[in-house]
Amino acid sequence: QVQLVESGGGLVQAGGSLRLSCAASRRTFSSYNVGWFRQAPGKEREFVAAISWGGGRIDYQDSVKGRFTISRDNAKNTVYLQMNSLKPEDTAVYYCAADRQRIGALSKDYDYWGQGTQVTVSS
Numbered sequence: 658q659v660q661l662v663e664s665g666g667g668l669v670q671a672g673g674s675l676r677l678s679c680a681a682s683r684r685t686f687s688s689y690n691v692g693w694f695r696q697a698p699g700k701e702r703e704f705v706a707a708i709s710w711g712g713g714r715i716d717y718q719d720s721v722k723g724r725f726t727i728s729r730d731n732a733k734n735t736v737y738l739q740m741n742s743l744k745p746e747d748t749a750v751y752y753c754a755a756d757r758q759r760i761g762a763l764s765k766d767y768d769y770w771g772q773g774t775q776v777t778v779s780s
Contacts, residue, residue, distance in 0.1 A: 659683045659769050661753050666774030669743055677738040677774060679753030687731035690760035692767055693738045695749035695776075704762035705751070706738060714760065721747075743778045750775050 660682040669675055679691060692707040706727040707716045715727055726739040736753060751774050754767035 659686060659689065659755055661755060661769055661771035663751060663753050663771045663774040666751060666776045668777045668779065671743060671745055671778055671780050673743050673778070674739070674741045675743065675776060677740065677751055677753075677776070679736040679738075679771060681734040681736075681755065684734060686734040686755070689755040689757050689769075690767075691727075691729065691736040692754045692760065692762075693727060693736075693751060694754060694764065695747075695751045696773075697746075697749040700749075702752070702764060707760050707762070708736060709760055710757075716760075716762065718762075740776070743776075745778045745780045748776060748778050 662680045665677040688710050690709050693705040694702050695705050696702040704718050708727045708729055724742045729736040753771045755769045756767040759766040
């Protein structure tokens with residue numbers, strides 16, 4: 658089992674940047690695929706980005722392509738989500754999720770979830 662802790666959220670003006678971190682409790686985190694999801698008030702949780710355990714596969718939701726970058730530092734057991742050119746519609750609670758075998762855009766693809774970090778983008 659792996660525990661995930663997100664950090665780096667906050668309040669930023671439109672056009673600004675934030676970098677989210679997802680830190681894992683286990684050294685074997687390097688063997689886990691990781692996804693970022695977000696959930697805005699009154700909306701379904703949606704996929705944002707995913708990275709495979711070795712970084713060889715990276716996927717993004719269309720609305721964040723070119724603005725967000727997912728990366729990982731396995732030596733630090735951490736996955737990052739660099740978010741640039743933020744828009745008010747990016748406002749949501751952001752969650753990271755991990756799974757040893759699956760990777761995809763669905764919540765059911767991941768067994769382990771963090772508690773989330775709030776991102777608020779003001780106009």
